[in-house]
Amino acid sequence: MARIVMKFGGTSMAGTERIRRVANIVRRQQAAGHEVAVVVSAMAGETDRLVNFCREANPLYDPAEYDVVVASGEQVTSGLLALTLQSLGCKARSWLGWQMPIQTIEAHAKARIDCIDAPEVVASMQRGEIAVIPGFQGISEDGRITTLGRGGSDTSAVAVAAALKADRCDIYTDVDGVYTTDPRIVAKARKQKAVTYEEMLELASVGAKVLQTRSVGLAMKEGVRVQVLSSFIDDDATPADELPGTLIVSDEEMEEILKDSDMERQHVTGIAHDKNEAKIILTRVPDKPGAVAHIFQPLAQASINVDMIIQNVGRDKGETDVTFTVPQADLPRAQALLEDKRSDIGFNRIITDDHIAKISVVGVGMKSHAGVASTMFKALADRGINIQAITTSEIKVSVLIDEDETELAVRVLHTAYGLDAEDEAA
Numbered sequence: 001m002a003r004i005v006m007k008f009g010g011t012s013m014a015g016t017e018r019i020r021r022v023a024n025i026v027r028r029q030q031a032a033g034h035e036v037a038v039v040v041s042a043m044a045g046e047t048d049r050l051v052n053f054c055r056e057a058n059p060l061y062d063p064a065e066y067d068v069v070v071a072s073g074e075q076v077t078s079g080l081l082a083l084t085l086q087s088l089g090c091k092a093r094s095w096l097g098w099q100m101p102i103q104t105i106e107a108h109a110k111a112r113i114d115c116i117d118a119p120e121v122v123a124s125m126q127r128g129e130i131a132v133i134p135g136f137q138g139i140s141e142d143g144r145i146t147t148l149g150r151g152g153s154d155t156s157a158v159a160v161a162a163a164l165k166a167d168r169c170d171i172y173t174d175v176d177g178v179y180t181t182d183p184r185i186v187a188k189a190r191k192q193k194a195v196t197y198e199e200m201l202e203l204a205s206v207g208a209k210v211l212q213t214r215s216v217g218l219a220m221k222e223g224v225r226v227q228v229l230s231s232f233i234d235d236d237a238t239p240a241d242e243l244p245g246t247l248i249v250s251d252e253e254m255e256e257i258l259k260d261s262d263m264e265r266q267h268v269t270g271i272a273h274d275k276n277e278a279k280i281i282l283t284r285v286p287d288k289p290g291a292v293a294h295i296f297q298p299l300a301q302a303s304i305n306v307d308m309i310i311q312n313v314g315r316d317k318g319e320t321d322v323t324f325t326v327p328q329a330d331l332p333r334a335q336a337l338l339e340d341k342r343s344d345i346g347f348n349r350i351i352t353d354d355h356i357a358k359i360s361v362v363g364v365g366m367k368s369h370a371g372v373a374s375t376m377f378k379a380l381a382d383r384g385i386n387i388q389a390i391t392t393s394e395i396k397v398s399v400l401i402d403e404d405e406t407e408l409a410v411r412v413l414h415t416a417y418g419l420d421a422e423d424e425a426a
Contacts, residue, residue, distance in 0.1 A: 003036075007038070009171075022231060023081060054070070063109045169224050190421045193247070202395055203269070271361055274358045284320075298338070311323075
């Protein structure tokens with residue numbers, strides 16, 4: 001018998017018919033002898049609807065009251081799932097964030113989980129009850145409802161799994177695992193049996209939409225084994241324990257998995273892409289200490305995340321160009337802030353481009369194998385795809401290219417690294 005946390009996203013909870021399908025998946029896990037807790041998101045589109053209500057009521061809304069409104073979406077789905085499980089003959093009850101409680105710190109609308117008081121929930125599960133917990137929400141030190149920011153339900157699920165000392169945290173989504181790349185772009189993309197926390201963290205940060213970055217970081221910190229599965233399966237489908245999706249595990253467990261399957265670790269785990277970035281170039285920035293700080297300090301204060309940063313070789317006149325990327329939606333704000341600080345920074349002009357894509361090659365195998373970057377550059381060059389910028393880490397190489405060449409680049413690289421599935425398995 002295992003203790004399992006199951007998490008279902010908005011598309012899985014979109015309406016009573018899908019909630020009944022989820023209830024049957026949960027019931028089968030409990031019938032297999034497991035202790036089960038379920039973390040749920042709001043119905044697809046519901047959080048956006050609630051956010052719009054807040055904006056209509058008061059464009060300068062109080063974040064604390066905003067949290068009260070948007071947290072209600074998960075409260076509805078947790079209650080509905082508990083009711084549906086009861087109708088199927090299961091003992092089930094909902095546990096809201098303040099009832100466990102899930103204690104959070106920092107600001108409303110982007111709170112962080114501090115701790116979870118789990119003994120009562122554990123006792124309930126040991127009595128045979130299924131605990132249904134709304135994701136995305138908690139309670140502040142002063143007793144107010146808080147939310148964790150968009151996509152926070154994955155983080156809630158991992159945190160609950162850590163608090164309950166669960167054997168595994170199953171994240172059910174609209175895909176059945178982590179693939180070598182987006183199957184909608186590459187038909188021969190392969191589902192991975194397992195990837196490491198480190199690899200998944202990089203993939204999530206560079207555009208893979210399977211898991212939220214925060215949740216992967218928390219899983220790595222707490223040592224929570226995560227499995228990605230699809231909730232869009234038939235009622236008579238093979239249970240998750242017998243037909244697993246993709247496991248997200250430690251490097252040590254990955255070595256055991258590879259040893260048991262008599263496989264050698266791939267140099268590259270996956271190819272990710274992200275079209276939601278914009279490039280900014282500041283020309284003729286003074287090449288002196290403190291100049292770069294003047295660029296990025298105002299962006300940080302405005303909570304604008306900066307990704308790729310490249311400082312060119314200095315020129316004869318003590319000047320250099322600085323290139324970096326920001327989220328596409330933040331480009332107008334970033335440009336306005338930099339123009340406002342032009343005299344402090346001392347640049348000549350701003351050049352922007354929001355018609356770009358970031359393509360990333362990720363794999364822990366890069367640590368021990370040379371030539372991964374050169375394979376990437378040659379494969380793109382052979383197809384006439386120009387690279388505008390490059391950044392690297394120990395297990396990742398990312399490049400910026402023209403957005404129109406995204407799909408071609410992904411297909412070319414997937415083949416270049418030998419990730420294509422065999423015809424009979426595709």
